[in-house]
Amino acid sequence: MIKISEAINIITKEAKLLEVEKVHILSSLNKILAEDIYSKDNLPSFDKSAMDGYAIKSEDTKNCESKNPVELRIKGIIKAGDYYEEEIKCGEAIKIMTGAAVPRGANAVIEIEKVNTVKDKLILNSVVKKENNIIKMGEEIEIGDLAIQKGKMIRPAEIGLLASLGYKYIHVYKSPVISLIITGDELIEIDEEPFMGKIRNSNEYSLRALIDNLNGKYISLGVVSDDKNILKEKIKYAFENSDIVITSGGASVGDYDFIEDVLKELGADIKFTTISIKPGKPVTFAVYNEKLFFGLPGNPMSIITAFEEFVVPAVNKMMGKNNLVKEEITVVLADDFKGKKGRTKYVYADIIKENGRYYAYNVGSQCSNHLITLSRANGIVIIPADIGSVNKGEILNGKFIFK
Ligand SMILES: Nc1nc2c(c(=O)[nH]1)N[C@H]1C(S)=C(S)[C@@H](COP(=O)(O)OP(=O)(O)OC[C@H]3O[C@@H](n4cnc5c(N)ncnc54)[C@H](O)[C@@H]3O)O[C@H]1N2
Numbered sequence: 001m002i003k004i005s006e007a008i009n010i011i012t013k014e015a016k017l018l019e020v021e022k023v024h025i026l027s028s029l030n031k032i033l034a035e036d037i038y039s040k041d042n043l044p045s046f047d048k049s050a051m052d053g054y055a056i057k058s059e060d061t062k063n064c065e066s067k068n069p070v071e072l073r074i075k076g077i078i079k080a081g082d083y084y085e086e087e088i089k090c091g092e093a094i095k096i097m098t099g100a101a102v103p104r105g106a107n108a109v110i111e112i113e114k115v116n117t118v119k120d121k122l123i124l125n126s127v128v129k130k131e132n133n134i135i136k137m138g139e140e141i142e143i144g145d146l147a148i149q150k151g152k153m154i155r156p157a158e159i160g161l162l163a164s165l166g167y168k169y170i171h172v173y174k175s176p177v178i179s180l181i182i183t184g185d186e187l188i189e190i191d192e193e194p195f196m197g198k199i200r201n202s203n204e205y206s207l208r209a210l211i212d213n214l215n216g217k218y219i220s221l222g223v224v225s226d227d228k229n230i231l232k233e234k235i236k237y238a239f240e241n242s243d244i245v246i247t248s249g250g251a252s253v254g255d256y257d258f259i260e261d262v263l264k265e266l267g268a269d270i271k272f273t274t275i276s277i278k279p280g281k282p283v284t285f286a287v288y289n290e291k292l293f294f295g296l297p298g299n300p301m302s303i304i305t306a307f308e309e310f311v312v313p314a315v316n317k318m319m320g321k322n323n324l325v326k327e328e329i330t331v332v333l334a335d336d337f338k339g340k341k342g343r344t345k346y347v348y349a350d351i352i353k354e355n356g357r358y359y360a361y362n363v364g365s366q367c368s369n370h371l372i373t374l375s376r377a378n379g380i381v382i383i384p385a386d387i388g389s390v391n392k393g394e395i396l397n398g399k400f401i402f403k
Protein backbone atom coordinates (compact mmCIF):
# COMPACT_ATOMS: atom_id res chain seq x y z
CA MET A 1 0.00 0.00 0.00
CA ILE A 2 1.58 3.30 -1.08
CA LYS A 3 0.98 6.85 0.15
CA ILE A 4 -1.37 9.20 -1.71
CA SER A 5 1.47 11.60 -2.65
CA GLU A 6 3.60 8.71 -3.93
CA ALA A 7 0.70 7.47 -6.10
CA ILE A 8 0.15 10.95 -7.56
CA ASN A 9 3.89 11.27 -8.32
CA ILE A 10 3.96 7.93 -10.16
CA ILE A 11 0.80 8.75 -12.12
CA THR A 12 1.85 12.26 -13.17
CA LYS A 13 5.28 11.01 -14.21
CA GLU A 14 3.62 8.55 -16.60
CA ALA A 15 1.01 11.00 -17.96
CA LYS A 16 2.34 12.73 -21.09
CA LEU A 17 1.21 15.97 -22.71
CA LEU A 18 -1.18 15.20 -25.59
CA GLU A 19 -0.98 16.54 -29.15
CA VAL A 20 -2.26 19.92 -30.26
CA GLU A 21 -5.53 20.35 -32.17
CA LYS A 22 -7.24 23.26 -33.90
CA VAL A 23 -10.68 23.96 -32.49
CA HIS A 24 -13.44 26.52 -32.80
CA ILE A 25 -13.18 28.98 -29.90
CA LEU A 26 -16.50 27.74 -28.54
CA SER A 27 -15.00 24.27 -28.17
CA SER A 28 -11.96 25.56 -26.30
CA LEU A 29 -13.51 26.25 -22.89
CA ASN A 30 -11.31 24.97 -20.03
CA LYS A 31 -8.64 23.78 -22.48
CA ILE A 32 -5.04 24.96 -22.49
CA LEU A 33 -3.86 27.29 -25.23
CA ALA A 34 -1.02 25.74 -27.25
CA GLU A 35 0.06 28.95 -29.06
CA ASP A 36 0.72 32.61 -28.29
CA ILE A 37 -2.14 34.79 -29.51
CA TYR A 38 -1.10 38.17 -30.92
CA SER A 39 -3.43 41.02 -31.68
CA LYS A 40 -4.13 41.51 -35.40
CA ASP A 41 -5.85 44.84 -34.69
CA ASN A 42 -5.81 47.89 -32.50
CA LEU A 43 -8.52 47.67 -29.87
CA PRO A 44 -10.44 49.83 -30.22
CA SER A 45 -9.63 50.51 -33.84
CA PHE A 46 -10.83 54.15 -33.51
CA ASP A 47 -11.15 56.73 -30.71
CA LYS A 48 -14.52 55.99 -29.19
CA SER A 49 -16.87 57.57 -26.73
CA ALA A 50 -17.20 55.91 -23.30
CA MET A 51 -20.45 57.75 -22.53
CA ASP A 52 -23.68 59.02 -24.02
CA GLY A 53 -23.00 62.76 -24.30
CA TYR A 54 -21.59 65.48 -26.54
CA ALA A 55 -18.29 65.43 -28.40
CA ILE A 56 -16.63 68.85 -28.20
CA LYS A 57 -13.32 70.67 -28.39
CA SER A 58 -11.96 70.87 -24.83
CA GLU A 59 -10.38 74.27 -25.53
CA ASP A 60 -13.90 75.73 -26.04
CA THR A 61 -14.48 75.25 -22.30
CA LYS A 62 -11.20 76.89 -21.19
CA ASN A 63 -12.67 79.61 -18.91
CA CYS A 64 -16.02 77.96 -18.45
CA GLU A 65 -17.79 78.02 -15.04
CA SER A 66 -21.37 78.37 -13.83
CA LYS A 67 -21.08 82.18 -13.75
CA ASN A 68 -19.50 82.12 -17.19
CA PRO A 69 -21.26 79.34 -19.17
CA VAL A 70 -20.25 78.38 -22.69
CA GLU A 71 -22.69 77.83 -25.52
CA LEU A 72 -21.90 75.48 -28.41
CA ARG A 73 -23.95 74.70 -31.50
CA ILE A 74 -25.13 71.07 -31.74
CA LYS A 75 -24.44 69.93 -35.31
CA GLY A 76 -26.05 66.51 -35.27
CA ILE A 77 -25.93 63.05 -33.71
CA ILE A 78 -23.62 60.04 -34.06
CA LYS A 79 -24.69 56.60 -32.88
CA ALA A 80 -22.51 53.51 -32.40
CA GLY A 81 -21.57 52.08 -35.80
CA ASP A 82 -21.86 55.44 -37.60
CA TYR A 83 -18.94 57.43 -38.94
CA TYR A 84 -19.26 61.24 -39.02
CA GLU A 85 -17.34 62.67 -41.96
CA GLU A 86 -17.19 66.36 -41.01
CA GLU A 87 -14.63 67.88 -38.70
CA ILE A 88 -15.81 69.56 -35.47
CA LYS A 89 -14.78 73.19 -35.37
CA CYS A 90 -14.52 75.71 -32.53
CA GLY A 91 -17.96 76.55 -31.13
CA GLU A 92 -19.45 73.24 -32.31
CA ALA A 93 -20.62 70.08 -30.57
CA ILE A 94 -22.15 66.83 -31.72
CA LYS A 95 -24.37 64.47 -29.75
CA ILE A 96 -22.64 61.10 -29.46
CA MET A 97 -23.72 57.70 -28.14
CA THR A 98 -21.58 55.29 -26.10
CA GLY A 99 -19.32 53.27 -28.42
CA ALA A 100 -19.57 55.68 -31.36
CA ALA A 101 -16.44 56.96 -33.13
CA VAL A 102 -15.38 60.42 -31.91
CA PRO A 103 -15.37 62.74 -34.98
CA ARG A 104 -12.26 64.54 -36.21
CA GLY A 105 -11.63 67.81 -34.37
CA ALA A 106 -13.36 66.70 -31.14
CA ASN A 107 -11.11 65.78 -28.22
CA ALA A 108 -13.51 65.34 -25.27
CA VAL A 109 -16.97 63.98 -24.47
CA ILE A 110 -19.19 65.45 -21.77
CA GLU A 111 -21.99 63.27 -20.34
CA ILE A 112 -25.63 64.12 -21.18
CA GLU A 113 -26.57 64.50 -17.49
CA LYS A 114 -23.90 67.19 -16.92
CA VAL A 115 -25.14 69.70 -19.52
CA ASN A 116 -28.23 71.67 -20.47
CA THR A 117 -29.65 72.14 -23.94
CA VAL A 118 -31.97 74.70 -25.48
CA LYS A 119 -32.98 73.69 -29.00
CA ASP A 120 -29.64 73.25 -30.86
CA LYS A 121 -27.63 75.05 -28.14
CA LEU A 122 -25.45 73.07 -25.73
CA ILE A 123 -24.81 74.94 -22.47
CA LEU A 124 -21.75 73.98 -20.43
CA ASN A 125 -21.01 75.14 -16.89
CA SER A 126 -17.52 73.76 -16.25
CA VAL A 127 -14.22 72.98 -17.92
CA VAL A 128 -14.13 69.68 -19.82
CA LYS A 129 -10.65 68.21 -19.83
CA LYS A 130 -8.98 66.96 -22.98
CA GLU A 131 -9.66 63.22 -23.62
CA ASN A 132 -12.47 63.20 -21.07
CA ASN A 133 -14.59 60.01 -21.69
CA ILE A 134 -12.61 59.05 -24.80
CA ILE A 135 -11.30 55.50 -25.16
CA LYS A 136 -8.23 56.01 -27.31
CA MET A 137 -7.46 53.89 -30.38
CA GLY A 138 -5.24 50.92 -29.31
CA GLU A 139 -5.76 51.72 -25.62
CA GLU A 140 -6.80 48.12 -24.84
CA ILE A 141 -4.27 46.43 -27.09
CA GLU A 142 -2.21 47.37 -30.16
CA ILE A 143 -1.43 45.46 -33.37
CA GLY A 144 1.32 42.91 -32.68
CA ASP A 145 0.92 42.89 -28.89
CA LEU A 146 0.74 39.55 -27.07
CA ALA A 147 -2.90 39.10 -26.11
CA ILE A 148 -2.98 35.62 -24.54
CA GLN A 149 0.08 33.60 -23.61
CA LYS A 150 0.55 29.94 -24.51
CA GLY A 151 -0.30 27.75 -21.51
CA LYS A 152 -3.25 29.85 -20.36
CA MET A 153 -6.50 28.08 -19.61
CA ILE A 154 -9.33 29.30 -21.81
CA ARG A 155 -12.17 30.75 -19.73
CA PRO A 156 -15.26 32.64 -20.93
CA ALA A 157 -13.22 35.90 -20.77
CA GLU A 158 -10.59 34.52 -23.17
CA ILE A 159 -13.29 33.29 -25.55
CA GLY A 160 -14.77 36.81 -25.65
CA LEU A 161 -11.32 38.35 -26.12
CA LEU A 162 -10.48 35.93 -28.96
CA ALA A 163 -13.77 36.82 -30.63
CA SER A 164 -13.04 40.56 -30.32
CA LEU A 165 -9.61 39.98 -31.89
CA GLY A 166 -11.14 38.10 -34.81
CA TYR A 167 -9.92 34.61 -33.91
CA LYS A 168 -12.47 31.92 -34.79
CA TYR A 169 -10.14 28.90 -34.41
CA ILE A 170 -7.20 28.40 -32.03
CA HIS A 171 -4.72 25.65 -31.15
CA VAL A 172 -5.22 23.89 -27.83
CA TYR A 173 -3.95 20.68 -26.26
CA LYS A 174 -6.22 17.71 -26.91
CA SER A 175 -8.38 16.23 -24.17
CA PRO A 176 -7.74 12.58 -23.44
CA VAL A 177 -10.14 9.95 -24.71
CA ILE A 178 -11.14 7.82 -21.75
CA SER A 179 -12.62 4.33 -22.13
CA LEU A 180 -15.03 3.21 -19.44
CA ILE A 181 -15.47 -0.45 -18.62
CA ILE A 182 -17.95 -1.26 -15.87
CA THR A 183 -17.73 -4.68 -14.23
CA GLY A 184 -20.21 -6.53 -12.03
CA ASP A 185 -22.89 -9.18 -12.51
CA GLU A 186 -25.05 -7.34 -9.97
CA LEU A 187 -25.63 -4.35 -12.23
CA ILE A 188 -28.87 -3.39 -13.95
CA GLU A 189 -29.80 -0.34 -16.04
CA ILE A 190 -30.98 2.79 -14.23
CA ASP A 191 -34.48 2.49 -15.68
CA GLU A 192 -34.86 -1.07 -14.38
CA GLU A 193 -36.41 -2.09 -11.05
CA PRO A 194 -33.84 -3.57 -8.64
CA PHE A 195 -34.62 -7.13 -7.54
CA MET A 196 -32.81 -9.50 -5.17
CA GLY A 197 -29.06 -8.93 -5.29
CA LYS A 198 -29.13 -6.41 -8.13
CA ILE A 199 -28.30 -2.69 -8.04
CA ARG A 200 -28.45 0.12 -10.59
CA ASN A 201 -25.23 0.96 -12.41
CA SER A 202 -24.63 4.41 -10.96
CA ASN A 203 -20.84 4.43 -11.41
CA GLU A 204 -21.12 4.70 -15.17
CA TYR A 205 -23.06 7.94 -14.74
CA SER A 206 -20.76 9.36 -12.06
CA LEU A 207 -17.76 8.63 -14.28
CA ARG A 208 -19.27 10.19 -17.39
CA ALA A 209 -20.12 13.32 -15.36
CA LEU A 210 -16.61 13.44 -13.87
CA ILE A 211 -15.15 13.30 -17.38
CA ASP A 212 -17.55 15.95 -18.67
CA ASN A 213 -16.43 18.14 -15.77
CA LEU A 214 -12.86 17.92 -17.13
CA ASN A 215 -13.83 18.56 -20.74
CA GLY A 216 -12.62 15.03 -21.54
CA LYS A 217 -14.08 12.57 -24.03
CA TYR A 218 -15.30 9.12 -23.15
CA ILE A 219 -16.00 5.86 -24.92
CA SER A 220 -18.44 3.78 -22.98
CA LEU A 221 -17.75 0.08 -23.42
CA GLY A 222 -20.71 -0.94 -21.30
CA VAL A 223 -21.09 -3.44 -18.52
CA VAL A 224 -18.88 -6.51 -18.65
CA SER A 225 -19.98 -9.59 -16.75
CA ASP A 226 -17.58 -11.18 -14.27
CA ASP A 227 -15.83 -13.20 -17.01
CA LYS A 228 -12.06 -12.91 -17.31
CA ASN A 229 -11.82 -13.48 -21.07
CA ILE A 230 -14.50 -10.95 -21.96
CA LEU A 231 -12.84 -8.42 -19.64
CA LYS A 232 -9.47 -9.05 -21.29
CA GLU A 233 -10.89 -8.43 -24.77
CA LYS A 234 -12.56 -5.20 -23.63
CA ILE A 235 -9.42 -3.87 -21.94
CA LYS A 236 -7.32 -4.72 -25.02
CA TYR A 237 -9.79 -2.89 -27.28
CA ALA A 238 -9.84 0.07 -24.86
CA PHE A 239 -6.03 0.34 -24.87
CA GLU A 240 -6.07 0.43 -28.68
CA ASN A 241 -8.73 3.13 -28.86
CA SER A 242 -8.12 5.55 -26.01
CA ASP A 243 -5.52 7.42 -23.96
CA ILE A 244 -6.83 6.32 -20.58
CA VAL A 245 -8.70 3.15 -19.62
CA ILE A 246 -10.85 3.11 -16.51
CA THR A 247 -12.52 0.07 -15.04
CA SER A 248 -15.11 0.20 -12.29
CA GLY A 249 -15.21 -2.62 -9.73
CA GLY A 250 -13.38 -5.90 -9.48
CA ALA A 251 -10.45 -4.06 -7.91
CA SER A 252 -10.23 -5.81 -4.54
CA VAL A 253 -9.55 -9.43 -3.59
CA GLY A 254 -12.88 -11.20 -4.28
CA ASP A 255 -13.18 -14.42 -6.31
CA TYR A 256 -14.35 -12.44 -9.34
CA ASP A 257 -11.83 -9.59 -9.11
CA PHE A 258 -9.78 -10.27 -12.28
CA ILE A 259 -8.29 -6.87 -13.11
CA GLU A 260 -4.73 -7.59 -11.99
CA ASP A 261 -4.64 -11.01 -13.72
CA VAL A 262 -5.88 -9.54 -16.99
CA LEU A 263 -3.31 -6.73 -16.93
CA LYS A 264 -0.51 -9.23 -16.31
CA GLU A 265 -1.69 -11.42 -19.20
CA LEU A 266 -1.74 -8.39 -21.51
CA GLY A 267 1.79 -7.46 -20.44
CA ALA A 268 0.88 -4.12 -18.87
CA ASP A 269 3.33 -2.57 -16.42
CA ILE A 270 1.48 -2.54 -13.08
CA LYS A 271 2.82 0.30 -10.94
CA PHE A 272 0.71 -0.26 -7.81
CA THR A 273 -2.53 -1.89 -6.66
CA THR A 274 -3.44 -0.24 -3.36
CA ILE A 275 -3.20 3.26 -1.90
CA SER A 276 -3.40 4.32 1.73
CA ILE A 277 -6.66 6.22 1.36
CA LYS A 278 -10.18 5.69 2.63
CA PRO A 279 -12.34 5.56 0.57
CA GLY A 280 -10.49 4.44 -2.56
CA LYS A 281 -7.86 1.92 -1.38
CA PRO A 282 -7.98 -0.68 -4.17
CA VAL A 283 -6.72 1.38 -7.12
CA THR A 284 -4.66 -0.43 -9.73
CA PHE A 285 -2.52 1.82 -11.88
CA ALA A 286 -0.73 0.40 -14.92
CA VAL A 287 0.86 1.58 -18.14
CA TYR A 288 0.58 -0.16 -21.52
CA ASN A 289 2.11 1.37 -24.67
CA GLU A 290 2.05 4.82 -23.01
CA LYS A 291 -1.68 4.39 -22.31
CA LEU A 292 -2.75 4.77 -18.69
CA PHE A 293 -4.91 2.25 -16.87
CA PHE A 294 -6.88 2.96 -13.70
CA GLY A 295 -8.69 0.05 -12.08
CA LEU A 296 -11.00 1.88 -9.70
CA PRO A 297 -13.00 0.41 -6.82
CA GLY A 298 -16.69 -0.36 -7.38
CA ASN A 299 -18.00 1.37 -4.27
CA PRO A 300 -19.81 4.50 -5.52
CA MET A 301 -18.11 6.88 -3.06
CA SER A 302 -14.69 5.24 -3.53
CA ILE A 303 -14.76 5.52 -7.32
CA ILE A 304 -15.52 9.26 -7.26
CA THR A 305 -12.85 9.87 -4.62
CA ALA A 306 -10.26 7.86 -6.56
CA PHE A 307 -11.12 9.60 -9.83
CA GLU A 308 -10.83 13.08 -8.32
CA GLU A 309 -7.62 12.27 -6.47
CA PHE A 310 -5.75 10.13 -9.01
CA VAL A 311 -7.29 10.40 -12.50
CA VAL A 312 -7.73 14.18 -12.48
CA PRO A 313 -3.97 14.96 -12.03
CA ALA A 314 -3.19 12.68 -14.99
CA VAL A 315 -5.82 14.33 -17.19
CA ASN A 316 -4.60 17.80 -16.13
CA LYS A 317 -1.03 16.91 -17.11
CA MET A 318 -2.15 15.47 -20.47
CA MET A 319 -4.14 18.63 -21.24
CA GLY A 320 -1.19 20.89 -20.38
CA LYS A 321 -2.53 22.35 -17.14
CA ASN A 322 -0.11 23.78 -14.58
CA ASN A 323 -1.93 22.97 -11.37
CA LEU A 324 -2.24 19.21 -11.34
CA VAL A 325 -3.74 18.79 -7.87
CA LYS A 326 -6.34 20.72 -5.95
CA GLU A 327 -5.33 23.34 -3.42
CA GLU A 328 -5.80 22.40 0.24
CA ILE A 329 -7.34 24.75 2.81
CA THR A 330 -7.29 24.84 6.62
CA VAL A 331 -10.59 23.81 8.22
CA VAL A 332 -11.87 24.00 11.78
CA LEU A 333 -14.02 21.01 12.71
CA ALA A 334 -17.52 22.16 13.62
CA ASP A 335 -18.50 18.58 14.64
CA ASP A 336 -16.80 15.35 15.78
CA PHE A 337 -15.74 12.94 13.00
CA LYS A 338 -15.22 9.21 13.54
CA GLY A 339 -12.32 7.38 11.88
CA LYS A 340 -9.92 4.44 12.24
CA LYS A 341 -6.14 4.71 12.15
CA GLY A 342 -4.37 3.06 9.22
CA ARG A 343 -5.18 4.95 6.01
CA THR A 344 -5.51 8.68 5.26
CA LYS A 345 -9.21 9.35 5.54
CA TYR A 346 -11.09 11.62 3.19
CA VAL A 347 -14.16 12.52 5.20
CA TYR A 348 -16.92 14.17 3.20
CA ALA A 349 -18.23 17.28 4.92
CA ASP A 350 -20.04 20.54 4.35
CA ILE A 351 -17.44 23.31 4.46
CA ILE A 352 -18.78 26.77 5.21
CA LYS A 353 -16.89 30.05 5.58
CA GLU A 354 -17.77 31.87 8.80
CA ASN A 355 -15.95 34.97 10.07
CA GLY A 356 -13.07 34.40 7.65
CA ARG A 357 -12.45 30.73 8.58
CA TYR A 358 -13.62 27.50 7.01
CA TYR A 359 -15.75 25.26 9.28
CA ALA A 360 -16.41 21.60 8.44
CA TYR A 361 -19.79 20.10 9.37
CA ASN A 362 -20.51 16.36 9.59
CA VAL A 363 -22.97 15.24 6.89
CA GLY A 364 -23.39 11.60 7.91
CA SER A 365 -22.15 8.05 7.34
CA GLN A 366 -18.84 7.72 5.52
CA CYS A 367 -19.60 4.16 4.32
CA SER A 368 -18.03 3.89 0.83
CA ASN A 369 -21.37 2.66 -0.52
CA HIS A 370 -23.33 5.74 0.61
CA LEU A 371 -23.33 8.17 -2.26
CA ILE A 372 -26.00 10.20 -0.46
CA THR A 373 -23.31 11.49 1.94
CA LEU A 374 -21.27 12.79 -0.96
CA SER A 375 -24.28 14.56 -2.38
CA ARG A 376 -24.71 16.40 0.95
CA ALA A 377 -21.05 17.47 0.98
CA ASN A 378 -19.12 20.20 -0.78
CA GLY A 379 -15.69 19.24 0.52
CA ILE A 380 -13.37 16.85 2.28
CA VAL A 381 -11.65 16.86 5.67
CA ILE A 382 -8.33 15.02 5.50
CA ILE A 383 -7.58 12.95 8.60
CA PRO A 384 -3.96 11.70 8.56
CA ALA A 385 -3.33 7.93 8.67
CA ASP A 386 -1.88 7.97 12.19
CA ILE A 387 -4.95 9.67 13.67
CA GLY A 388 -8.29 7.97 14.33
CA SER A 389 -11.34 9.95 15.36
CA VAL A 390 -11.15 13.74 15.57
CA ASN A 391 -13.16 16.19 17.63
CA LYS A 392 -14.97 19.50 17.26
CA GLY A 393 -12.55 22.43 17.43
CA GLU A 394 -9.57 20.58 15.96
CA ILE A 395 -7.88 22.06 12.89
CA LEU A 396 -7.07 19.93 9.85
CA ASN A 397 -6.51 20.29 6.12
CA GLY A 398 -9.38 19.99 3.73
CA LYS A 399 -10.42 20.78 0.17
CA PHE A 400 -13.45 21.47 -1.93
CA ILE A 401 -14.78 18.86 -4.36
CA PHE A 402 -15.73 19.07 -8.06
CA LYS A 403 -14.28 22.57 -8.46
N1 LIG B 1 -11.52 -9.00 1.93
C1 LIG B 1 -11.51 -7.74 1.48
N2 LIG B 1 -12.60 -7.24 0.92
C2 LIG B 1 -12.60 -5.99 0.48
C3 LIG B 1 -11.44 -5.20 0.62
C4 LIG B 1 -10.28 -5.79 1.18
O1 LIG B 1 -9.23 -5.13 1.30
N3 LIG B 1 -10.36 -7.04 1.57
N4 LIG B 1 -11.50 -3.90 0.20
C5 LIG B 1 -12.78 -3.27 0.29
C6 LIG B 1 -12.74 -1.95 -0.28
S1 LIG B 1 -11.85 -0.79 0.56
C7 LIG B 1 -13.43 -1.62 -1.40
S2 LIG B 1 -13.48 0.00 -1.90
C8 LIG B 1 -14.18 -2.59 -2.18
C9 LIG B 1 -13.83 -2.46 -3.66
O2 LIG B 1 -14.31 -3.56 -4.29
P1 LIG B 1 -14.32 -3.80 -5.85
O3 LIG B 1 -13.60 -2.75 -6.56
O4 LIG B 1 -13.91 -5.19 -6.09
O5 LIG B 1 -15.81 -3.54 -6.22
P2 LIG B 1 -17.00 -4.54 -6.20
O6 LIG B 1 -16.78 -5.60 -5.21
O7 LIG B 1 -17.33 -4.89 -7.57
O8 LIG B 1 -18.13 -3.54 -5.64
C10 LIG B 1 -18.06 -2.91 -4.41
C11 LIG B 1 -19.42 -2.31 -4.09
O9 LIG B 1 -19.81 -1.34 -5.03
C12 LIG B 1 -20.98 -1.68 -5.73
N5 LIG B 1 -20.83 -1.37 -7.16
C13 LIG B 1 -19.98 -1.98 -7.98
N6 LIG B 1 -20.11 -1.47 -9.24
C14 LIG B 1 -21.07 -0.55 -9.17
C15 LIG B 1 -21.67 0.31 -10.14
N7 LIG B 1 -21.27 0.30 -11.44
N8 LIG B 1 -22.63 1.17 -9.76
C16 LIG B 1 -23.04 1.19 -8.45
N9 LIG B 1 -22.50 0.39 -7.49
C17 LIG B 1 -21.55 -0.47 -7.84
C18 LIG B 1 -21.11 -3.17 -5.52
O10 LIG B 1 -22.41 -3.64 -5.62
C19 LIG B 1 -20.53 -3.35 -4.12
O11 LIG B 1 -21.50 -3.06 -3.16
O12 LIG B 1 -13.86 -3.89 -1.76
C20 LIG B 1 -13.91 -4.09 -0.34
N10 LIG B 1 -13.74 -5.46 -0.08
Ligand code: MOO
Nearest residue numbers: 279280281302368
Ligand atom coordinates in the same frame (compact mmCIF):
# COMPACT_ATOMS: atom_id res chain seq x y z
O1 MOO C 1 -11.21 2.00 0.53
MO1 MOO C 1 -12.71 1.37 0.13
O2 MOO C 1 -12.44 2.38 -0.98
O3 MOO C 1 -13.27 1.69 1.70
O4 MOO C 1 -14.10 2.09 0.06
